[in-house]
Amino acid sequence: xxxxxxxxxxxxxxxxxxxxxxxxxxxxxxxxxxxxxxxxxxxxxxxxxxxxxxxxxxxxxxxxxxxxxxxxxxxxxxxxxxxxxxxxxxxxxxxxxxxxxxxxxxxxxxxxxxxxxxxxxxxxxxxxxxxx
Numbered sequence: 001x002x003x004x005x006x007x008x009x010x011x012x013x014x015x016x017x018x019x020x021x022x023x024x025x026x027x028x029x030x031x032x033x034x035x036x037x038x039x040x041x042x043x044x045x046x047x048x049x050x051x052x053x054x055x056x057x058x059x060x061x062x063x064x065x066x067x068x069x070x071x072x073x074x075x076x077x078x079x080x081x082x083x084x085x086x087x088x089x090x091x092x093x094x095x096x097x098x099x100x101x102x103x104x105x106x107x108x109x110x111x112x113x114x115x116x117x118x119x120x121x122x123x124x125x126x127x128x129x130x131x132x
Contacts, residue, residue: 003058006051007051010047020040034103036092076111
């Protein structure tokens with residue numbers, strides 16, 4: 001089995017694990033299932049990291065996926081705090097208590113979760129399009 005096949009297999013394993021993580025968060029599944037799925041998804045990303053330079057095609061897939069994840073992080077770095085501030089301001093103004101109850105509503109791991117999701121979207125979008 002060469003590095004390109006390992007990269008492609010890790011992509012499918014990571015996608016399946018990501019779907020399992022999303023299913024675990026949508027449905028009440030045991031905590032161990034969510035943790036195992038998350039670790040599998042992250043492990044698949046590490047495997048793809050070490051096998052990304054197998055050939056030009058896998059390097060192109062990795063570049064597209066990493067670029068999509070990086071762009072998502074840049075957008076969410078500014079966008080999520082802004083959206084949360086607007087939401088908190090609107091909510092506290094409507095309640096008649098400006099400045100009160102402005103706790104963090106969006107978890108900090110949200111941007112990481114979206115970046116991993118964007119990585120797999122970028123990877124499989126490039127793979128489906130068939131481009132280098």
